[in-house]
Amino acid sequence: MKFFIDTANLDQIRxxxxxxxxxxxxxxxxxxxxxxxxxxxxxxxxxxxICDIVDGDVSAEVFATDYEGMVREGEELLKIDPKITxxxxxxxxxxxxxxxxxxxxxxxxxxxxxxxxxxxxxxxAGAKYVSPFIGRLDDISSDGVGLxxxxxxxxxxxxxxxxxxxxxxxxxxxIIQCLEAxxxxxxxxxxxxxxxxxxxxxxxxxxxxxxxxxxxxx
Ligand code: E4P
Numbered sequence: 001m002k003f004f005i006d007t008a009n010l011d012q013i014r015x016x017x018x019x020x021x022x023x024x025x026x027x028x029x030x031x032x033x034x035x036x037x038x039x040x041x042x043x044x045x046x047x048x049x050i051c052d053i054v055d056g057d058v059s060a061e062v063f064a065t066d067y068e069g070m071v072r073e074g075e076e077l078l079k080i081d082p083k084i085t086x087x088x089x090x091x092x093x094x095x096x097x098x099x100x101x102x103x104x105x106x107x108x109x110x111x112x113x114x115x116x117x118x119x120x121x122x123x124x125a126g127a128k129y130v131s132p133f134i135g136r137l138d139d140i141s142s143d144g145v146g147l148x149x150x151x152x153x154x155x156x157x158x159x160x161x162x163x164x165x166x167x168x169x170x171x172x173x174x175i176i177q178c179l180e181a182x183x184x185x186x187x188x189x190x191x192x193x194x195x196x197x198x199x200x201x202x203x204x205x206x207x208x209x210x211x212x213x214x215x216x217x218x
Contacts, residue, residue, distance in 0.1 A: 001178065001179050001183055001184065001185065001186060002023035002024065002056075002184065002185040002186075003016075003021055003022060003023050003024075003185070003186060003188065003193065004022070004023060004024040004025055004026050004056070004057075004059075004165070004185055004186070004187035004188070005022060005024075005025050005026075005187065005188065005189075005190060005193070006025075006026050006027075006031070006167065006169065006187040006188055006189055007025070007027070007031055007189065007190065008027040008031040008032045008034065008035045008037070008046065008050065009031075009034075009035060010035075010046075010049055010050065010053065012190045013025055013050055013053050013054060014053055015190060016190055016193060017053050017054055017055075019193075021193070022054055022055075022056065023055075023056045023057075023185070024054060024056035024057040024058060024059075024085075024185070024187075025050055025054050025056070025057075025058045025059065025187075026058075026059040026087070026109070026131070026165070026167065026187040027047075027050070027058070027059060027060060027061065027087075028061050028087070028111070029061055029063060032046065044076075044077075044080055047060050047077070047080050047081070047084065048080050048081060051080065051081035051083045051084065052081075054083070056083065057083055057084075057085045057107060057109075057128075057129075058081070058083045058084055058085060059085045059086075059087040059109045059111075059129070060077045060080070060084050060085070060086065060087060061087035061088075061089075061111065062074055062077070062086065062087065062088055062097075065089070065091070065093065066093055067093040067096045067097055067100075070088055070093060070094065070097040071097055071100055071101075074086040074088070074097060074100075074101055074106075078106055084107075085107040085108060085109050085128060085129065086101055086106060086107070086108050086109070087108070087109040087111050087131075088101075088108055088109070088110055088111065089110075089111055089112045090110050090111065090112050090113045090118045090121070090122060090130075094110065095110070095121050095122065095125045096125075098110050098122060098125040098126065098127045099125040099126060102125060102126025102127065102128075103126070107128040107129075108126070108127045108128055108129070109127065109128065109129040109130075109131055109165065110122035110125070110127040110129070110130050110131065110162075111131040111133075111167070112131070112133065113130050113131055113132045113133065113151075114132065114133060114136075114137060114147070115147070116147070116150050116151055116154060118130075119132065119151040119154070119155075119162075119164075120154065122162060123155060123160035123161075123162040124160075126162075127162050128162065128163060129162065129163050129164075129165040129185065130151065130162050130163070130164060130165060131165045131166075131167040131187075132144070132147045132148050132151055132164070132165075132166060132167065133167050133168035134147065134148060134166055134167070134168050134169060134170075134174060134178070135168035135169060135170040135174070136168045137168075138170075144168070144174075145166075145174070145177040145178065145181050146181075148164060148166045148178055148181040148182070148183050149181035149182060151164050152164045152181060152182035152183060152184075153182070156182070163184035163185055164182070164183045164184050164185070165183070165184065165185040165186075165187060166178040166181075166183040166185065166186045166187070167187050169186050169187060169188040169189070169192055170189075170192070171192050171195065172192045172193075172195030172196055172198075174186075174188075174192065175188055175192055175193070175195075175196060
C-alpha cells in the first residue's frame, strides 16, 4: 500500500518525505485555505513548492463545479508540474471531466466518493485514483473502511485499473484497517503516519539497549 500525506503544509510534507516513506500528496481547497494561500498565483506557486518536495503524484483539486470550468482549471493545473493529478468531485460534471482528462492520458483523482456506484463510474471514466472518504462515513455511523473493502473487491473482480485511495483517514488504526481492506493507497495526516511507530516495548527495549551500551563504554 502506498502512503500519501493529506495536507498542504510544506513542513509536514518535508518531514514525511525525509522519513523516506512518502509516495505522494493529496490536497483539497480546505487544506489549501488552512495554509493561508490566497489568489491564483500564490495557489499555483504553493502546488509547485509541494511538487518540488515530493517524489510522486500531487492531487490538486479544481474549484469549479461545472464541466467547462473543471476542464479549463484542470488544464492550467497540469501545466504546473508533471506530478500534478487533477482532483475532480464525483458529480455528473466531474465524471465527464475525469473522462476528458483520462482520454488525454492525464492523471485524475475522483474525490468525495461515498458509494460503490460512484466508484464504478469513476473507474469507467478512467480515473487513476478513486477517493472514498472513510472518516466522514464513520462520522455518520456508516462503515468507511467497509466501503474501501467493497470498492477494492469490485475493482479486482472486474479488472478495473483505478487505484483505491482511502481518504479522510483520521487516525493510525484507520491506516491498518485500510491495509487489511485492500486499499492501494492511504492518504493520511502526518500524526497518523507517525503513530505507526508508537510501541511501548520499542521504547522500553531501546532504553535497555542504550543503558547496556553505555555501561560497555564506561
Ligand atoms: C482527501 O483527498 C481529502 O483531502 C481528505 O482526506 C478529507 O479528509 P477530512 O474528511 O478529514 O477532511
